[in-house]
Amino acid sequence: xxxxxxxxxxxxxxxxxxxxxxxxxxxxxxxxxxxxxxxxxxxxxxxxxxxxxxxxxxxxxxxxxxxxxxxxxxxxxxxxxxxxxxxxxxxxxxxxxxxxxxxxxxxxxxxxxxxxxxxxxxxxxxxxxxxxxxxxxxxxxxxxxxxxxxxxxxxxxxxxxxxxxxxxxxxxxxxxxxxxxxxxxxxxxxxxxxxxxxxxxxxxxxxxxxxxxxxxxxxxxxxxxxxxxxxxxxxxxxxxxxxxxxxxxxxxxxxxxxxxxxxxxxxxxxxxxxxxxxxxxxxxxxxxxxxxxxxxxxxxxxxxxxxxxxxxxxxxxxxxxxxxxxxxxxxxxxxxxxxxxxxxxxxxxxxxxxxxxxxxxxxxxxxxxxxxxxxxxxxxxxxxxxxxxxxxxxxxxxxxxxxxxxxxxxxxxxxxxxxxxxxxxxxxxxxxxxxxxxxxxxxxxxxxxxxxx
Amino acid sequence: xxxxxxxxxxxxxxxxxxxxxxxxxxxxxxxxxxxxxxxxxxxxxxxxxxxxxxxxxxxxxxxxxxxxxxxxxxxxxxxxxxxxxxxxxxxxxxxxxxxxxxxxxxxxxxxxxxxxxxxxxxxxxxxxxxxxxxxxxxxxxxxxx
Numbered sequence: 001x002x003x004x005x006x007x008x009x010x011x012x013x014x015x016x017x018x019x020x021x022x023x024x025x026x027x028x029x030x031x032x033x034x035x036x037x038x039x040x041x042x043x044x045x046x047x048x049x050x051x052x053x054x055x056x057x058x059x060x061x062x063x064x065x066x067x068x069x070x071x072x073x074x075x076x077x078x079x080x081x082x083x084x085x086x087x088x089x090x091x092x093x094x095x096x097x098x099x100x101x102x103x104x105x106x107x108x109x110x111x112x113x114x115x116x117x118x119x120x121x122x123x124x125x126x127x128x129x130x131x132x133x134x135x136x137x138x139x140x141x142x143x144x145x146x147x148x149x150x151x152x153x154x155x156x157x158x159x160x161x162x163x164x165x166x167x168x169x170x171x172x173x174x175x176x177x178x179x180x181x182x183x184x185x186x187x188x189x190x191x192x193x194x195x196x197x198x199x200x201x202x203x204x205x206x207x208x209x210x211x212x213x214x215x216x217x218x219x220x221x222x223x224x225x226x227x228x229x230x231x232x233x234x235x236x237x238x239x240x241x242x243x244x245x246x247x248x249x250x251x252x253x254x255x256x257x258x259x260x261x262x263x264x265x266x267x268x269x270x271x272x273x274x275x276x277x278x279x280x281x282x283x284x285x286x287x288x289x290x291x292x293x294x295x296x297x298x299x300x301x302x303x304x305x306x307x308x309x310x311x312x313x314x315x316x317x318x319x320x321x322x323x324x325x326x327x328x329x330x331x332x333x334x335x336x337x338x339x340x341x342x343x344x345x346x347x348x349x350x351x352x353x354x355x356x357x358x359x360x361x362x363x364x365x366x367x368x369x370x371x372x373x374x375x376x377x378x379x380x381x382x383x384x385x386x387x388x389x390x391x392x393x394x395x396x397x398x399x400x401x402x403x404x405x406x407x408x409x410x411x412x413x414x415x416x417x418x419x420x421x422x423x424x425x426x427x428x429x430x431x432x433x434x435x436x437x438x439x440x441x442x443x444x445x446x447x448x449x450x451x452x453x
Numbered sequence: 454x455x456x457x458x459x460x461x462x463x464x465x466x467x468x469x470x471x472x473x474x475x476x477x478x479x480x481x482x483x484x485x486x487x488x489x490x491x492x493x494x495x496x497x498x499x500x501x502x503x504x505x506x507x508x509x510x511x512x513x514x515x516x517x518x519x520x521x522x523x524x525x526x527x528x529x530x531x532x533x534x535x536x537x538x539x540x541x542x543x544x545x546x547x548x549x550x551x552x553x554x555x556x557x558x559x560x561x562x563x564x565x566x567x568x569x570x571x572x573x574x575x576x577x578x579x580x581x582x583x584x585x586x587x588x589x590x591x592x593x594x595x596x597x598x
Contacts, residue, residue, distance in 0.1 A: 035522055038551045045553065046522055047511040110508040114519060117508050153462065168477075178501070179493045181575040183485035185516060190480055231465050238473045248516045249576045249595035251484045256590060314589045319579070323517025323525060392521075398532075400524040 008440060009087040010071025014347060015436055016095065017063030018429045021340070024056025025422040032415040036408070045108075051117045052105050057335065058115075058199075059098060064343040065202035066090075066133065069155055071350060072209060073140050082139035090129045090136075097125045113172055113188060120173060127166065134159045149212075149221035150230050154205030157234060161198035165191045185248050193241025200339070201237070207298065207342045210349045214291060236261055243313045247322055255315065262313040289363035290348035290371075294341045297375055301337025304382070305330065325407075325414075326389030329382050336378055336421070347432050354439045367431050374424030377417045384414040493571055500568025503561045512552070516578045523552060527578040530570050537573075542566050 031049040033040050041049075074081045081087060101118045104110070111119035137159055141152050148156075168191035171177045177184050212221045220226060242250075242258030308330050312321045321327065348367075351358075391407035493501070504510070512522035519525075530537035545562050548554035557565070576595040583593040 038522075038553075042553065046520075047508040050511045050520060051508065108508075110506055112505065114510045117505075117511070147462070153466075157466075171481075177481075179498065180485065180487060181490065181493075181515075181572060182487040183481070185518065186480060186485045189518065190477075227462060231469065234466070234469050238469060238476065244518070245516070246591065247578060247580060247593070248518075249487065249593070252590075252592070254480065254484055259590065315591045316585045316589045319583070319585070319591055323514055323521075323579070325521060328521070 007071055007075045009084065009091055010067045010069070010075070011350075011436055011440055012091055013063050013067025013070060013094075014350070015433060015440075016091070017060045017067060017343075018347075018433050018436075020056045020063060020098075021060035022426060022429050024053050024060060025425055027053040027056065029415075029418050029422050032411075032418045036411055036415055044106075047110075048105050048108060051110075051115075052102065054115060055098075055101060055105070055118075061199055061203065061335065061339050061343065063094070064347065065158075065199065065206055068206050068209075068343075068346050068350075069137065069202070073137075076213070076353075077144075079140050079143045082136050086132045086136045090133050093125050093129045097122060097129075113169070115192065116169060120170060123166070123170060127163075130159075130163050130166065134163060147222065149209075149218065150226040151205040151209040151212075151221055153227070153230055154201045154208070154233075157230075157237075158198045158201035158205065161194060161201065161237060165195040165198055169195065182249055186242075186245050186250050189244040189248075190241050193244055194237050197233075197237030197240075201233070203339045203342050204233070206346050207295070210291060210342075210346050211295065214295075214349065243318065246315045246318045259313060259315060262309075289352075290367055291345045291352060293368075293371060294345035294348060297371070298338050298341035298345065301333060301341060301378075305333045305338060308333065308386070320393040321389060322393075324389035324392040325385045325410075326393065329385035329389060332385065333378075333382050337382070340425075344428060344432065347436070351432065351435045351439070355435060358435070358438070364431065367428055370424045370427030370431070372424070374421055374428065377421035377424055380417040381414055381421055384410045384417060388414065487575070490575055491571065494567060496564050496567040497571040498568075500561075500564035500566070500571075503557065503565050504568055507555050507557070509565075515572055516576070525578060526569060526572065527576070528573055530566075530573040538566050538570060541569055 027049050030041060030044065031046055031053050034046045034049060038046070070081070070087050073079045101122055104118045104122065109119060110117045112123075116123065138156065141148065141156070144152065168187065171187055171191075172184055177187055208221055208226070212218055240258055240262040242254050243262045246255050246258075308326070311317050312326060312330060388407040388410035391410065392403055395403040395406065397403065510519040512520045514520065514525040515527050517525060529541055533540040542562050544552070545557060545565055546554070546559075577593075580591070580593040580595065583591050585591055
């Protein structure tokens with residue numbers, strides 16, 4: 001099936017996202033080994049590889065979520081995109097800004113704060129194109145008759161709150177914030193917590209969209225339960241961030257409040273996905289094989305991360321786990337296990353819908369192998385980080401080097417499993433990238449006859 | 454009724470959004486007021502800039518927030534007692550087995566040390582004197598009273 005020109009921008013965002021993840025994971029592996037062997041690639045310091053890795057994998061999440069929205073609205077929801085040109089400008093500005101950020105990292109020109117280490121001026125194009133994206137999104141979904149399904153609310157919330165929290169992340173530019181250590185840290189992590197919540201809204205909205213489309217049950221996206229859980233998620237986004245800053249001196253009730261509301265969002269998604277899966281017929285499961293498989297993996301990771309999130313959100317346990325690799329395990333488990341699995345489900349759902357004649361688009365041995373290698377590696381990777389975090393959190397000596405030596409075996413497992421995790425993802429990404437390419441540039445029917453998986 | 458549902462959704466969203474604005478305003482002001490803390494000196498302010506310029510947070514943390522390759526620096530100055538500033542300056546200027554010499558000039562080194570001294574006065578991390586309540590919260594010595 002030939003994608004119409006107006007739908008291509010969404011697919012281009014998705015392909016760019018896949019490229020970003022592939023490269024970002026490579027820098028993550030380099031960083032993992034630099035952690036163990038500081039002399040490794042000394043020319044490319046950890047101060048460079050870490051922000052490159054983080055920026056590129058976070059870009060994957062945003063690009064594929066945005067691409068999905070740009071694709072689903074005109075192609076499947078039959079809502080004419082308010083401005084296809086604005087979407088194209090968004091895409092090209094993202095590419096140019098991304099390259100400028102990469103250049104600034106590689107040449108060691110920093111100037112921002114953690115996660116946005118690039119010079120602050122480079123945030124301006126991101127800020128402006130996000131406005132463009134927001135205007136385009138809201139003017140497009142305004143055409144929808146009747147109440148919005150919950151995923152429109154979630155995407156809209158993600159758009160609005162990313163804009164707000166991205167601005168908030170730059171409040172440090174104002175001396176009032178910058179010159180007060182406590183205020184600066186609290187506001188910085190307030191913004192990061194809500195910013196994560198905003199991208200979760202984009203991703204979880206995509207999950208519900210794909211889930212309801214596969215199940216052929218739109219009612220699930222308009223039920224009172226779905227709206228209630230969405231608002232609980234929004235409540236969490238607004239008030240649940242302070243678990244990041246339990247140990248920074250601030251008003252006690254902020255922490256108490258965050259303790260009470262934190263980490264219910266994962267439970268919310270788990271419930272929706274669980275309900276969805278149980279309603280699928282065997283035929284539907286097979287028909288959307290890859291999409292189902294990745295959504296199923298996300299479901300499992302939701303529960304694993306829920307357990308860890310609940311533990312570390314209890315301040316008494318947070319006292320031990322804060323500032324350790326357990327926090328990294330939670331971040332990796334969420335971004336790889338949940339967000340990435342959902343986004344890959346979305347990608348394979350698009351592929352199956354657009355290439356119904358291609359058996360590889362549904363199930364293939366290569367994708368299945370990549371899927372299992374990635375998930376098993378992620379489990380090992382996750383456990384290694386938890387063990388290293390426990391080692392660090394429970395260490396009661398005064399020597400950082402002694403503690404680092406004690407947890408080194410776990411960090412070795414972490415670094416090696418990072419390689420297999422990357423290889424597993426690369427296999428999946430390569431297949432998805434190629435198949436999305438076939439949607440963009442259809443090949444002759446002879447070339448699309450694969451052997452059965 | 455679809456119309457009612459739309460109004461209810463907008464009402465709930467609006468309420469939460471307004472709560473977000475008020476809560477943010479509180480966090481920006483009274484919620485993070487630390488009047489007992491010293492003002493950041495000009496030297497420390499420059500040090501903060503140098504800390505960003507070399508992306509030190511990729512490896513180090515304040516209050517457990519940052520990268521994990523190197524140690525937390527919240528109280529690195531008081532850790533070494535009276536020699537704290539000298540030890541920190543030596544580490545920064547020369548590097549260590551795991552930290553490269555980033556080539557800071559002597560003024561930059563002194564500015565970063567001033568910044569670390571300022572951070573050192575803002576609180577204790579990890580907390581040394583604290584109390585865990587039966588419902589899992591932690592009261593610590595640096596909490597605002």
